[in-house]
Amino acid sequence: MLQRIELLGSDDSDSPLAHRPLLIVGAPRSGSTLLYQLVVQRFDVTYLGNRHCSMFGAPSLVERFGGRSATPPADFASQHGLTAGAWGPSECGPFWYRFFRKSPQFVPVAETRPDDLRRLRAAVRALGDSGGRSLVFKNLLCALRLEPIARAMPEARFVVIQRDLLDHARSILVARLRANSEAQTWWSVEPPGWERLRELEPAEQVIGQVEAIHAEIERAREQIGADRFLDVTYEQLIDDVPSTLDSVGGFARTQGIALEPRAAVPSAFPRPSAGTLPAPLEESLVALLEARR
Numbered sequence: 001m002l003q004r005i006e007l008l009g010s011d012d013s014d015s016p017l018a019h020r021p022l023l024i025v026g027a028p029r030s031g032s033t034l035l036y037q038l039v040v041q042r043f044d045v046t047y048l049g050n051r052h053c054s055m056f057g058a059p060s061l062v063e064r065f066g067g068r069s070a071t072p073p074a075d076f077a078s079q080h081g082l083t084a085g086a087w088g089p090s091e092c093g094p095f096w097y098r099f100f101r102k103s104p105q106f107v108p109v110a111e112t113r114p115d116d117l118r119r120l121r122a123a124v125r126a127l128g129d130s131g132g133r134s135l136v137f138k139n140l141l142c143a144l145r146l147e148p149i150a151r152a153m154p155e156a157r158f159v160v161i162q163r164d165l166l167d168h169a170r171s172i173l174v175a176r177l178r179a180n181s182e183a184q185t186w187w188s189v190e191p192p193g194w195e196r197l198r199e200l201e202p203a204e205q206v207i208g209q210v211e212a213i214h215a216e217i218e219r220a221r222e223q224i225g226a227d228r229f230l231d232v233t234y235e236q237l238i239d240d241v242p243s244t245l246d247s248v249g250g251f252a253r254t255q256g257i258a259l260e261p262r263a264a265v266p267s268a269f270p271r272p273s274a275g276t277l278p279a280p281l282e283e284s285l286v287a288l289l290e291a292r293r
Helices: 002-008 032-042 050-054 059-064 093-097 114-131 140-144 146-152 165-180 202-224 234-239 241-254 279-291
Strands: 021-026 135-138 157-162 229-233
Touching: 002 059, 002 114, 021 032, 021 140, 021 202, 032 135, 032 157, 032 234, 032 241, 050 059, 050 093, 059 114, 093 140, 114 135, 114 146, 140 146, 140 202, 146 202, 157 202, 157 234, 157 241, 165 202, 165 279, 202 279, 229 234, 229 241, 234 241
Parallel strands: 021 135, 021 157, 157 229
Antiparallel strands: none
């Protein structure tokens, strides 16, 4: 019902979006949530917060009647991508499921409906117009929907975050242990070929997961155009926050996306530990990566 209300007077045409969207994508445990938090704190942008997501059928209405004056929390804390507070930045999966299927998670253009893409464009337009500012989204599953998103919104631009592979794989394994109490069960994003990967040993699974996600991003980059993408690393981000955000802001400006300053952010973050794995699992992971060198 909310969706019908939101889209009732929305423009789903091909006329240019007044507020171009910037999407943050990557693999799970890559630092994407921290990047998202920092971007929406540093720049005066419209984004999906937890309150928007509570009314995912019409986040533009939340933005119009409260989001414009909202301030994102500056604690930069999260738990597996979840943030606290009404205005904590949210991936808001239910918003994206309005336009894309839940399974399989990889969605090629050929398996999307034109009407869904038109509704996505109209919803993004409504949100941008309600906020009156450029849009920033972060949703990791969007890494598996890049071509349909680019088809729906040629104005969209993408920031890809990556992380040192050993730390990245270790962090995913630690997350699996926390979420599932064991490391074998699959966790989070399911890239093409994940059914085959889940039959492997845990260390091989998570390395394959990260590589498959980025392989899909690279394939989409070739189709969409490399000029629409910016690459950053987690290590670069936490070592020098201002420089990394300057890169994001500079890239956005060259692409017609205005990111006006909002608030100060920390200059750096301590290098975190990816967590501790049981010795056999740590040894398996290190040996696997060393064998690939």
